[in-house]
Amino acid sequence: MNLKLGQILHTKLRQGTPVVGSWLSLGSSTAAEIMAKAGYDFLVVDLEHSPTSVETAAEMIRVIDLAGCAPLVRLPEFSPSIIKQVLDAGAHGIIVPNVDSADLAEAAVRATRYPPEGTRGVGLHRAQGYGNVFLEYFESARTNLVVVVQIESSSAVRNIEKIVAVDGVDVVMIGPYDLSADLGVPGKFDSENFVQSVEKVTQAASNAGIATGIHVVEPDPAAIESSLKDGHRFLVYSVDMRILDVGSRLGGDLLKGWE
Numbered sequence: 001m002n003l004k005l006g007q008i009l010h011t012k013l014r015q016g017t018p019v020v021g022s023w024l025s026l027g028s029s030t031a032a033e034i035m036a037k038a039g040y041d042f043l044v045v046d047l048e049h050s051p052t053s054v055e056t057a058a059e060m061i062r063v064i065d066l067a068g069c070a071p072l073v074r075l076p077e078f079s080p081s082i083i084k085q086v087l088d089a090g091a092h093g094i095i096v097p098n099v100d101s102a103d104l105a106e107a108a109v110r111a112t113r114y115p116p117e118g119t120r121g122v123g124l125h126r127a128q129g130y131g132n133v134f135l136e137y138f139e140s141a142r143t144n145l146v147v148v149v150q151i152e153s154s155s156a157v158r159n160i161e162k163i164v165a166v167d168g169v170d171v172v173m174i175g176p177y178d179l180s181a182d183l184g185v186p187g188k189f190d191s192e193n194f195v196q197s198v199e200k201v202t203q204a205a206s207n208a209g210i211a212t213g214i215h216v217v218e219p220d221p222a223a224i225e226s227s228l229k230d231g232h233r234f235l236v237y238s239v240d241m242r243i244l245d246v247g248s249r250l251g252g253d254l255l256k257g258w259e
Contacts, residue, residue: 001127003137005070006092006144009042013146013170013211018228021072023215023239024060027052031240032060036067042146043069044236045086047076048097054082058089062126065090072146078104080111080119087112088125093146095173100155102162109168112145114138146170148213148234152178157197164208171234172205173213174198202231219243 012019021042024032027050036043043064045057052060057073064071073086074095083094096108110118120141124131128138147168151157152175164172176189179198185191198214205212213234216223224237 001090001129001137002065002068003133003140003144005065005068006146007140009070009092010144010146010170012041013234016211016233018233018235020224020235020237021070022237022243023074025050025052026240026244027056027060028240029056029060029063031244033063033067035240035243036064036069040069040237042072042092044072044074044095045091046074046239047082047086048074054085054089057086057091058126061086061090065092070146072148074150078108078111080107083108083111084121084123087120087141087145088123088127090126092144093148093170095148095150097150097175098152098156098178099149099163100153101159102166105149105163105166105169108149109147109166112141112147113168114141117142148173150175150178151201153182154179154197157200160201160204161208164205164210169210171211171213172201173215173234173236174201176214176217206231215239217242219246 019041021040022035023044023046025046045060047057061071070092072093072095073091075082078096099105111120114120114122128134148171149169150173180186180188180194183193185194202212211233214227214232215236216227219238219242224235227235
């Protein structure tokens, strides 16, 4: 595990430097390797809305890390056991879905920290160099693991000031589809209620000195630039399956024009 990758990503977030990554939902180590070499700061292995197993995620984490990109994992739910597994496999951080309270945000942070700061069990695997760099990793994990909590409900928006006050939370990331659905305006990202909720989250995070992020699902560079102008610093550009689909359809549409 390249400990410097996590340290660099964590430092950028703390210093207010924007970071750009993408999302992996196909469970493909080949796609992970291709995208890891594209220049992103991080890639997220998704375990929530994909059939990817922890075992497959571990292989993808290895590929991403060896390619010089920081691997993060979006959990299927808050689970200390899965957090322990993906971190021991070498993930540089976690993304926890549907965090709607400060208590849950604090539990997520503690699950990434070894005692006495947290509750993470101590073991040996790839992250610890299979035992060769245990002490070095132990110290690095205290400060350099990235914790992202997703804001995906109206209750999370109501509690946002308390959530961003939790020590160890590095990013609050808006889940646009889930949040809009919970607000009663599914997929309507220009609705007043959704826009106001995003603004509230962004302002609270800014006041607390932590980054906000939002997932731009379609591969649209202009939308990423717009997110940056809106104050987001944890920028997620599309997802492997949408990049593949859109790129493929561009070629297909070209051929149709020749018929």
